[in-house]
Amino acid sequence: MTADSVAMLDVRGLRKVYQGRGRSVEAVRDLTFTVGPGELVCIVGPSGAGKTTLLKCIAGLLDSTGGAVVLEGERVTGPPPGMAVVFQEYGRSLFPWMTVRQNVELPLKEKRVPRARRQVLVREALEAVGLAEAQDAHPWQLSGGMQQRVAIARAVAYEPHLLLMDEPFAAVDAQTRADLEDLVRSLWRRLGVTVLFVTHDIDESVYLGQRVIVLSDSPTVVLEEVAIDLPDERDQLTTRSLPRFAQLRGQVYELVQQAKSGHRPASPAPTGAGH
Numbered sequence: 001m002t003a004d005s006v007a008m009l010d011v012r013g014l015r016k017v018y019q020g021r022g023r024s025v026e027a028v029r030d031l032t033f034t035v036g037p038g039e040l041v042c043i044v045g046p047s048g049a050g051k052t053t054l055l056k057c058i059a060g061l062l063d064s065t066g067g068a069v070v071l072e073g074e075r076v077t078g079p080p081p082g083m084a085v086v087f088q089e090y091g092r093s094l095f096p097w098m099t100v101r102q103n104v105e106l107p108l109k110e111k112r113v114p115r116a117r118r119q120v121l122v123r124e125a126l127e128a129v130g131l132a133e134a135q136d137a138h139p140w141q142l143s144g145g146m147q148q149r150v151a152i153a154r155a156v157a158y159e160p161h162l163l164l165m166d167e168p169f170a171a172v173d174a175q176t177r178a179d180l181e182d183l184v185r186s187l188w189r190r191l192g193v194t195v196l197f198v199t200h201d202i203d204e205s206v207y208l209g210q211r212v213i214v215l216s217d218s219p220t221v222v223l224e225e226v227a228i229d230l231p232d233e234r235d236q237l238t239t240r241s242l243p244r245f246a247q248l249r250g251q252v253y254e255l256v257q258q259a260k261s262g263h264r265p266a267s268p269a270p271t272g273a274g275h
């Protein structure tokens with residue numbers, strides 16, 4: 001992102017302390033990063049690094065203790081209208097009594113999109129994920145990978161400015177996962193939507209992202225950002241066999257290992273809003 005462009009997402013000095021029965025857990029200490037309009041950024045970090053906490057704060061589902069999340073210049077204080085989220089648990093994110101088409105259409109009804117426009121958006125989104133034929137099926141009649149495609153179609157039909165993806169492919173088999181990764185890249189390139197993709201899979205983060213943000217162990221700060229200077233045209237076989245892919249993968253792997261062993265950045269990350 002260039003210095004003079006306006007951030008789509010601006011996370012400034014985000015801090016989250018969970019308060020429990022008589023004890024508190026500082027999950028996120030100080031997270032500062034930006035995502036520019038149209039970027040595809042991946043966040044990786046070891047398990048327990050605060051990825052879910054960060055995503056919930058960005059999605060307006062959890063109040064932060066300090067700092068701020070700013071989406072398109074507006075501070076996030078509840079679920080923002082310009083955002084859609086694809087969760088890992090596709091099985092629980094779709095309504096089983098509704099057809100595929102009805103599931104994709106539901107958020108558009110809530111957004112009060114007129115009927116004719118809804119029909120166009122639903123059809124285009126289902127075509128984009130290769131599910132035009134399955135529109136009258138119910139989610140439980142579909143495979144896991146197809147259900148996750150429905151969830152992606154639902155997010156895309158909503159025309160979000162920011163698409164948040166929380167380990168969306170963790171529960172599908174390897175081949176389906178590769179197909180879904182390519183689907184995300186092609187939708188991102190076609191639609192120009194900004195994507196923030198959270199994963200604990202290092203290869204996936206390098207394959208998908210233009211940038212990878214590596215989180216430290218909890219209490220979380222940004223350990224390092226790695227620019228992924230691979231060609232924009234990516235495919236599973238060619239891209240993953242590039243020497244540069246192996247180098248970047250090695251670099252991110254090393255950082256995640258450091259994070260696991262408790263390594264923190266040498267100088268404290270700059271804080272945005274005070275806390």
Ligand code: ADP
Nearest residue numbers: 018025027046047048049050051052053054218
């Ligand atoms: P990740 O998604 O990277 O695995 P989480 O955001 O789930 O990490 O967790 C970060 C830290 O915050 C962990 O130490 C976890 O135990 C703690 N944590 C998460 N949710 C809660 C909660 N509701 N109450 C107390 N501690 C929590």
